[in-house]
Amino acid sequence: MDKKTVTTISYLSRLSIDNEKEKKIVQDLDNIIEFVDQLNDADTSNVEPLTNPLEKTAKTRTDQVTAKNLKKELLEIAPSSNDDYFLVPRVVE
Template sequence: MDNKTVETISYLARLKLDKDKKDKITKDLENIINFVDELQDINTDDVTPLANPLEKTAPKRKDFVNSKDRKEVFLENSPQSDQDYFIVPKVVE
């Protein structure tokens, strides 16, 4: 784990870290990775990856509409909105 990797990860997570924080997180992540690293010693060649630790399967929902229009509440609770839309900084490709 080096500073550069932490910078990449924090960029992807849109987190702004100052130098001190970056150093601390680098060290923390280093420790975590070392801690789980011993798992690498186990041979998992013939093991199917586990999708979910609960030994259950997904319930399925019937396809009928059962949801109210809560537009006003949702828009009211957003940082910025007009009567129809959520307003966000300009994002244009």
């Protein structure tokens, strides 16, 4: 873990890191990665990954509309919206 890697993953995460905190964050992340490297001690050859304790395929339900339309309520709690859309700064000139 170095400064360049942290710059890349912070961009992927859409987070900016304050200059004065950068050194500490690089150090923390480096320590955490070193800590989780213990996992290499385990022999996992031929072990299937466990993604979810239930290990059941996600159930599907009948394709019926059960929720009511909350468009008005949802647009009302948005930081910026008009009658039909969420508003953001102009993307296409």
